[in-house]
Amino acid sequence: MTSLPRNNHITDVPPQKSEGNQLFPVFLKLNNLHTVLVGGGNVGLEKLTAMLNNSHDAAVTVIAKTFLPQVEALAAGTPKLTLVQKAFVDTDLDNADLVIAATDDVELNAYIRQSAHDRKLLINVADKPDLCDFYLGSIVQKGDLKIGISTNGKSPTVAKRLKEVFSEALPDELDTTLQQMSQIRNKLSGDFAYKVEELNRVTAILVGGKKPPSFNAIKLVVWSAFVAFLAITITSLWFREPAFQSFVTNVNPQFYYFLGAGFVFALIDGAIGMSYGVTSTTFSLSMGIPPASASMGVHLSEILSNGIAGWMHYRMGNVNWKLFKLLLIPGIVGAATGAYLVSSLEHYSVYTKPLVSLYTLILGFVILSKAININRKRTTAKIKRIPLLGLGGGFIDAVGGGGWGSIVLSTLIAGGRHPRFSLGTVKLSRFFIALVSSATFILMLNGKHWEAVAGLVIGSALASPVAARISNKISAKAIMFAVAVIVILISLRSVGLFIFKLI
Incomplete structure (x- = not known):
């Protein structure tokens, strides 16, 4: 059995190089992963809160010598959040899927990063974009809708401000639209192309309320025909039917x-x-x-x-x-x-x-x-x-x-x-x-x-x-x-x- 060459792609079009933000956005199911967070201070609290706000059932183990009272309070109300009060050792990552280093010790953060890479694990190092394999971006959520914002590590403050703008601009009722769209999608019959066309038509209002050109053309023809028919009918009755003319004038x-x-x-x-x-x-x-x-x-x-x-x-x-x-x-x-x-x-x-x-x-x-x-x-x-x-x-x-x-x-x-x-x-x-x-x-x-x-x-x-x-x-x-x-x-x-x- 022969294997295909590694450069055998589905398409012959080479990927285009682009400048700027090279990050690839993904959404992780944290409730199915084990995240190890090292650090129980303010930075650790910020990272922990961000994760739990987006996934309350996230499985997180926090390792630190001391914990803020807010961290302990979170642990009391979160079943899958575990606090381990001890110094970090590299074996703490043996069962980890993701790692977050949130200590104020530069050398310790470097040690945690090396331990993670030795195990082929992705790590986020707080306030050190160059040392991160992934970032925790700002999140805008409206029910089932979730939007991630990234500044490529350049300015978390700008990301937070954009989060405020989008949170205010996007209506809470948008989640109702998502539920309705799910019901419509489940009820649609026909081939894939038809379903895509129908869903595009229904959601056209979200990008300015414009319908597909074909729909507008049909609607224009129908209304033009109706107006023309009405005008012809009234004109004909007015000039050919004295009874109609008498009725209108009276x-x-x-x-x-x-x-x-x-x-x-x-x-x-x-x-x-x-x-x-x-x-x-x-x-x-x-x-x-x-x-x-x-x-x-x-x-x-x-x-x-x-x-x-x-x-x-x-x-x-x-x-x-x-x-x-x-x-x-x-x-x-x-x-x-x-x-x-x-x-x-x-x-x-x-x-x-x-x-x-x-x-x-x-x-x-x-x-x-x-x-x-x-x-x-x-x-x-x-x-x-x-x-x-x-x-x-x-x-x-x-x-x-x-x-x-x-x-x-x-x-x-x-x-x-x-x-x-x-x-x-x-x-x-x-x-x-x-x-x-x-x-x-x-x-x-x-x-x-x-x-x-x-x-x-x-x-x-x-x-x-x-x-x-x-x-x-x-x-x-x-x-x-x-x-x-x-x-x-x-x-x-x-x-x-x-x-x-x-x-």
Whole structure:
């Protein structure tokens, strides 16, 4: 039996020489290896803590003449951590797989290194990069995601600073995405190439949200065909069917006003994740629509628009399911209660209308505040009472015709939640909130102002596919400022007219 020459490679392309960091990163299963750490002082504690933070079940033997109390405390709570109080001898490495020298004795560290190399063992010598076979780099961890950072031994301090940057930039909810991706991968059928293509498509959002060109091309063709078909159909009916022309000309002009308003408000909502309810309600009140009917129109239009937006966020992996479950039921209860209450007071709209205008005025200032602070770093601890937030948000949203985004989304983000996952979760849950509120309004109210409702429904639905994707295209801060100013001015006008009538 002949053996292949040692230079017989799979490919004829020679490896390319590169400059800079020549280290090859690996992730070790320390719980399956035996690590011998020599040194029980501050350096030894630092090395030991780094290992146990990443692998609590790591099998580590620490050898030193004396130990810091912190090292002894770690040993008390770590089953596979063994402390041996003695001077180091080379036979201590007989059963080792990895070695770390963390003493302040230069000669002892050199002796440990030689003993390790005599046994073909890899060793890390603290603060001596030239003597190391491997480095303990800074680690960023988000659940199952782990990222190692190396500066090639040049500056551990820079590595620590980069760790802080990445830890803050990467959302905690990214671990949820990993779990979902694992489930998707296990459910995929087909050959390897198909699976790779599907996983690339699903994870495209992580690198900027772009889909593969083929997907964009197909989507563009479908939407272009739909718009062209709609234009041809309406034009043909207008010129060839007098009955259709008569129907269109007899439609209440309010329908067209609300059609355009619904489209614009849905686009704004897609850009900043809030304000559809407050802008639509403010506009409806200014057009003479009573509060309950205005809220019904807003929520009916949000069923389809938020259903589409929620589905798209789900497809992009932007939904935190644990957060979704905590918001949903309390939000539904609050929405149903609020819709019932405001519907019961529909006959007193002359009094409830200024109260709702006052509410939209407050929300206007809330949005303005968010616009001012949009780029400021938030250090508030994550909000814990999610069900209470959902209950209050659902109730106020139904009573005032909006506020789920302004209240719930802004509170989640201000409380430390990641904006992308918060937006996706709030959008999807909003679909169910709008569904329950709308059903309650329909049962409680007689059919009125349907031209306004229909305009909002159709306008927001047409904008939904675009709205979910424009958040990175335009300045959210500028839009929030504009929305806040408009809402404040219109709300002040409504409240002022009511006060003027009383006088």
